[in-house]
Amino acid sequence: MSAHLSRQRKKLYITDLKSENALLRRKEQILLSIPDLIVVFDASGTMSFVSRSVSRFLKCALRDMERSSFWEWLSDNSVRKVKSAFMDALAVKRTGREDSTPLWGGRSMMVELLVHHDPQQQKQGEREGNQQQQEEEEVKMKSPLMVSLKGVVHFAGELPECVCSIRHKEGGT
Numbered sequence: 326m327s328a329h330l331s332r333q334r335k336k337l338y339i340t341d342l343k344s345e346n347a348l349l350r351r352k353e354q355i356l357l358s359i360p361d362l363i364v365v366f367d368a369s370g371t372m373s374f375v376s377r378s379v380s381r382f383l384k385c386a387l388r389d390m391e392r393s394s395f396w397e398w399l400s401d402n403s404v405r406k407v408k409s410a411f412m413d414a415l416a417v418k419r420t421g422r423e424d425s426t427p428l429w430g431g432r433s434m435m436v437e438l439l440v441h442h443d444p445q446q447q448k449q450g451e452r453e454g455n456q457q458q459q460e461e462e463e464v465k466m467k468s469p470l471m472v473s474l475k476g477v478v479h480f481a482g483e484l485p486e487c488v489c490s491i492r493h494k495e496g497g498t
Contacts, residue, residue, distance in 0.1 A: 362491035367484050368411055370396035370404075379491065383440060400437035400469050407436065407474065411487055414478040424481045428474075428489070437469035438491070 356363070357377050365374035372395050380387040383398070396404045414426040428434070476489030 362493075363488070364395060364491065365486050365488050366395040367486050368408075368415075370394040373486065382491075382493070383438075398439055400439060403436035403438075406434060407487075410434065411478060411485075414487075415485060419480070425477045425479045428476045428478060428487065431475075433473040433475040433492070435471055436474050438472045440468050440470050 356374070359376055360378050361376065362379045362382055363374070363376040364372055364379060366372045372391055372393060375387060375390045377387060380390055383390070395407075399407065410428045414428055417426045419426060470493070473492040474489050475492075476487050478485050478487050
C-alpha cells in the first residue's frame, strides 16, 4: 500500500513540476518578446536578462549580450553614474516587506549607450583585410547613443539585481 502511495505522490510531484516548468517557459517567452528594452544586471554589471528588443535595437545577438557586462555597453561616465545609483539603492533602508528600491528616486537618468557592431562583420572585414572598413567599424563601435535609463534594484534573489528599461531619446535630447 505504501509503495502505491509513494508512486502516486511521485507522479503528482512530476505533474506539478511539469506544470510549473511550462508556466516559467511561458513567462520567459513573454519577457523576451515584450517591445520594451529591458536589461537585468548585478552589481558587477553582469547581465542575466536581455529582452530581444534590446538585441534588435543594438543589432547584436542576444547570446552575445547575455552574461556580458552591461558596463561594456556604457560610456565610462555613464558606468560611474549607474554604479553610484546602484550603490545608493543598496544603502536605502527598506522595511521587511519591501524587496526593491527605485534607482535615482524613481526618475530616469540619461546615459550614453555605446553602439557595438556585429562581431561577424568585424571578422569578415579582417578576412578581407580592409583597414578602412575596420577603422570605420571601430568608430561606429565607440559611437555613443543618448538613452534614458529607469529602473529598480531587487533584493529577492541571492544577489541584488537591477532591472532597467531603456528608452531611446531622438536627437540625443
